[in-house]
Amino acid sequence: MNEAHPLYSSFIVNCVFNAFSAYTAIMLNILSIHVMRKTSSLPKSLKTLLLSLAVSDLGVGLLAQPLFIAFMVNPTNSAPRTALNIIAPLLGNASFFTVVAISVDRFLAIHLHLRYQELVTHKRVVIAVILIWVLCVSFPFIFIVSSREITNIIIIIIFGLCFIIIAVIYCSIYFTVKHHRNQIQVHHVQVAQNVQNSESAARQRKSAVSTFYVFLVFLVCNFPEYCVTIARLIFVPSTALTGLLVYSVSLMFLNSSLNPVIYCWKMKHIRHAMIDVLRNIFRKQNQANL
Numbered sequence: 001m002n003e004a005h006p007l008y009s010s011f012i013v014n015c016v017f018n019a020f021s022a023y024t025a026i027m028l029n030i031l032s033i034h035v036m037r038k039t040s041s042l043p044k045s046l047k048t049l050l051l052s053l054a055v056s057d058l059g060v061g062l063l064a065q066p067l068f069i070a071f072m073v074n075p076t077n078s079a080p081r082t083a084l085n086i087i088a089p090l091l092g093n094a095s096f097f098t099v100v101a102i103s104v105d106r107f108l109a110i111h112l113h114l115r116y117q118e119l120v121t122h123k124r125v126v127i128a129v130i131l132i133w134v135l136c137v138s139f140p141f142i143f144i145v146s147s148r149e150i151t152n153i154i155i156i157i158i159f160g161l162c163f164i165i166i167a168v169i170y171c172s173i174y175f176t177v178k179h180h181r182n183q184i185q186v187h188h189v190q191v192a193q194n195v196q197n198s199e200s201a202a203r204q205r206k207s208a209v210s211t212f213y214v215f216l217v218f219l220v221c222n223f224p225e226y227c228v229t230i231a232r233l234i235f236v237p238s239t240a241l242t243g244l245l246v247y248s249v250s251l252m253f254l255n256s257s258l259n260p261v262i263y264c265w266k267m268k269h270i271r272h273a274m275i276d277v278l279r280n281i282f283r284k285q286n287q288a289n290l
Contacts, residue, residue, distance in 0.1 A: 011072040014250045018065045025061030028260035035273040044122040049102045052129045056094040057256035064088045093136040107169045152233045221255035224248040
């Protein structure tokens, strides 16, 4: 890139940032996928959705971020831009709709109680994940044949509705959890069966709270790019908007590195499994060095 380019310094900063976050996204998500596959204590439906999210995050580190770096190094080359316009929406949409699916799954787990396992089966969740990926694969090709303005309007409407739906879902989960806690305090003495049901409900509430952090970080990382997309639709394209877009896309890609950190922080079983895997790796390395 020419040093006279007005966004030269911004592109350099974002190239370095994305090179680092791509590495962390690859390593952390490979570790997360390995650990989640071995963690039997996770509900199958939640495990399937989290694995789908980890796969899309891994794809961001392996494909989207290197293409983004290649585009910033040589903005005049159309090949990285074209590939990025296909890969980034595919993986970004897969992550987004998987987060929506996780929110809906936790909402149903909280509200359906004992009927949840009957209605939300592992087979149905797998079908939902396959449909999400098929839909996301078709999106980029639909957008290629349509104009940029129509594409941006579709993205704004769909993502805006999903943001609202997720916000309503987690507000409902919050008030339901608060209501359940009040009931437990009022009915402190329970028979054995009710105690067991209370423990099961408590686990569901805890997993719902854990997945809320996934949504919260996703919102922080993706909402700026959503706002920039709206701004580019309203205002005349400018260097300032292009610079904001570059930073917002880097922040969106950073989400792929943060999700595994949330798994480890908020989900005890995954955290313990990760620690065990890392201990085994370091133990084998020490034995090899000896």
